[in-house]
Amino acid sequence: MSKLIQFGEKIEGYDIPVLNEREIRASAGILFLATFISLMLIIFKNNFLPVKYVITIFLVDFMIRVLINPKFSPTLIIGRLIVGNQVPEYVGAQQKKFAWIIGIVLSLTMFIFMVVANSYSPITGIICLICLVFLFFESAFGICLGCKFYSIFYKEKAKYCPGEICDRKLKQDIQKISNLQLSVVLAFIGFVFLTAYFFNDYYSKRPHDLFGIFASAKSK
16 A cells, blocks of 8 residues: 555665656646647637536646555656656656645636636636646746745755756856857847738738638538
């Protein structure tokens, strides 16, 4: 039973339980995609059904992670199937547990408002946006925003963070950003604004069916 209900894995060479960050990022990507699609359906179709399923899945998945064992989380298992051929990147389990408790609080609040009370409000909108930001940063950048709060509530320093960001180190030359590179970014932002200013009317035109495929399909 102790092996079934636990948090993190004991890996040789690590003095605390750890988790595989690659699986976590894959899982975050899956949940982000599901949440984003359900949000788009609300905005464009006024369809709240998918988001209720997503909230329920999100809550149950995170409760399994925290209360039982991350290895039995359905989305983490799917993530393991996806990235199973990649070399594991081990991260400390404790800060992930803290972050996932935040996930439970957010998803439980959403569940109460949207599923139980069958309502929506600025509260649910803000929480949904927070969840999207958390999931996007985890999946795209490998940055666990929830883990950032771990050191605020706990005195001990988090260990084995993704990319070793817990340990401050001098950046290597390939990581440094020059003034020229910053200038390129600023110039690119200016280019985007100028493009929108001069070509917005042209870009706003609806594309025509080049080969007439969809037009002929509609006529049938």
